[in-house]
Amino acid sequence: xxxxxxxxxxGLISTLLFPLSGFYYLGSILRQKLTSSTKIDVxxxxxxxxxxxxxxxxxxxxxxxxxLQQMGKNPxxxxxxxxxxxxxxxxxxxxxxxxRDVGDEPLMMALAQSQTTPVWVSKxxxxxxxxxxxxxxxxxxxxxxxxxxxxxxxxxxxxxDNKTGFSNGRLIPSGPLRESITNGIKRADAVFIIKQxxxxxxxxxxxxxxxxxxxCVTIKPADETNQLELKNKKxxxxxxxxxxxxxxxxxxxLSAQICGTTDFPDHHKYSKNDLDKILSLARKAGADGIFTTxxxxxxxxxxxxxxxxxxxxxxxxxxxxxxxxxLSKLTGIT
Numbered sequence: 001x002x003x004x005x006x007x008x009x010x011g012l013i014s015t016l017l018f019p020l021s022g023f024y025y026l027g028s029i030l031r032q033k034l035t036s037s038t039k040i041d042v043x044x045x046x047x048x049x050x051x052x053x054x055x056x057x058x059x060x061x062x063x064x065x066x067x068l069q070q071m072g073k074n075p076x077x078x079x080x081x082x083x084x085x086x087x088x089x090x091x092x093x094x095x096x097x098x099x100r101d102v103g104d105e106p107l108m109m110a111l112a113q114s115q116t117t118p119v120w121v122s123k124x125x126x127x128x129x130x131x132x133x134x135x136x137x138x139x140x141x142x143x144x145x146x147x148x149x150x151x152x153x154x155x156x157x158x159x160x161d162n163k164t165g166f167s168n169g170r171l172i173p174s175g176p177l178r179e180s181i182t183n184g185i186k187r188a189d190a191v192f193i194i195k196q197x198x199x200x201x202x203x204x205x206x207x208x209x210x211x212x213x214x215x216c217v218t219i220k221p222a223d224e225t226n227q228l229e230l231k232n233k234k235x236x237x238x239x240x241x242x243x244x245x246x247x248x249x250x251x252x253x254l255s256a257q258i259c260g261t262t263d264f265p266d267h268h269k270y271s272k273n274d275l276d277k278i279l280s281l282a283r284k285a286g287a288d289g290i291f292t293t294x295x296x297x298x299x300x301x302x303x304x305x306x307x308x309x310x311x312x313x314x315x316x317x318x319x320x321x322x323x324x325x326x327l328s329k330l331t332g333i334t
């Protein structure tokens with residue numbers, strides 16, 4: 001899905017669609033009230049958001065997995081596997097599975113954590129968590145699933161971008177919200193706000209989350225080699241994420257000269273024609289290189305991977321002690 005421009009403001013299209021948001025609101029309320037929740041034998045940490053589109057959940061999930069491992073835990077990540085054909089429960093093995101099988105984000109996480117944190121896809125979150133436990137998991141990291149009540153959570157985390165926030169504050173399809181802000185905040189135990197290092201917290205978000213435990217995090221490039229490759233070079237960039245401009249802005253902070261961009265819908269599956277077009281546009285723009293996101297790169301065929309680079313990223317916490325304290329209380333580590 002491509003993030004609609006009208007979600008950024010309360011204009012005519014958003015207003016015309018507003019009555020339909022009432023049905024979405026009713027559906028979200030009924031789902032929470034009517035779905036029975038299953039408690040499993042290990043702690044469940046859910047990293048989710050209140051909006052459709054990318055907010056930065058994946059690098060945060062991976063960072064939490066690393067923190068838990070440093071505490072001596074054996075976390076497994078469980079994802080719905082959006083965009084994949086496999087129902088699961090299935091452990092993601094990059095040597096055997098493609099993004100078409102398991103979805104782009106689970107494959108990306110499995111590649112990033114291939115030697116450390118197992119990643120599972122399962123349309124049924126409870127079944128996925130139980131399969132992970134059978135394989136030794138003593139903590140479940142639920143990637144997304146904040147609006148899915150089937151699996152009882154011990155710690156629910158909301159991730160929100162400091163700049164985009166909740167956009168026009170309306171529910172789908174009039175706006176980006178998956179549920180009302182009020183209802184979502186009631187179920188959240190902590191909030192992670194993604195922002196730039198010297199950026200102050202959006203006053204509106206500060207007010208909304210005044211009663212919650214809040215920590216700030218910066219999403220930074222993780223590969224120094226790529227950073228050197230980008231400096232002062234003409235770069236053609238493309239992305240199929242919720243907010244592609246965030247990726248382009250990151251490239252510019254590394255002194256890349258963006259000579260052209262192409263946006264695709266979130267979770268887009270790249271065809272040969274798509275990639276041929278990207279290469280052609282890059283040549284015409286005189287680009288020194290072509291860059292995309294990790295999430296997009298895993299969906300590119302091997303034929304094109306030698307011509308396209310990606311920018312690995314990771315989460316850097318403003319207050320690591322807060323994160324360690326939060327996880328320690330949950331998992332019983334002192």
